[in-house]
Amino acid sequence: MNKPIILEIDNVRIRKWDDQNYFIERKETYYNPKEKEETIGYKFKGYYPTVFKALKAISDKELLVNEKAISDLKSYLNEVTWSNKKVLFAIEKVVGDSE
Secondary structure, eight states: OOOOOEEEEEEEEEEEOOOOOEEEEEEEEEETTTTTTTEEEEEEEEESSSSHHHHHHHHHHTOOOOOOSSSSSSHHHHHHHHHHHHHHHHHHHHHEEEE
8 A cells, every 4th residue: 555645855755654653764775685786766764643744754864954065074064054955945945835
């Protein structure tokens, strides 16, 4: 059964598991041992009781940070700042669409 997508930000999405739980997935490249090749797909990152806690986890776990763009402290801080802005933009869009 397909679980509804509540919010999608770049390569990360929050989906509803049931009436009391949400979960986060991130699109990643990973090695599939069955196929013996690299695969691109969504990987589970955790369950959360509310959308707010899922959004907080996206920020806390730095799931939107582009690791390849980090070379020093300044670039790290830029990536974290941009990651947090993406979360805020996504929330503003959802709120704006519902008004």
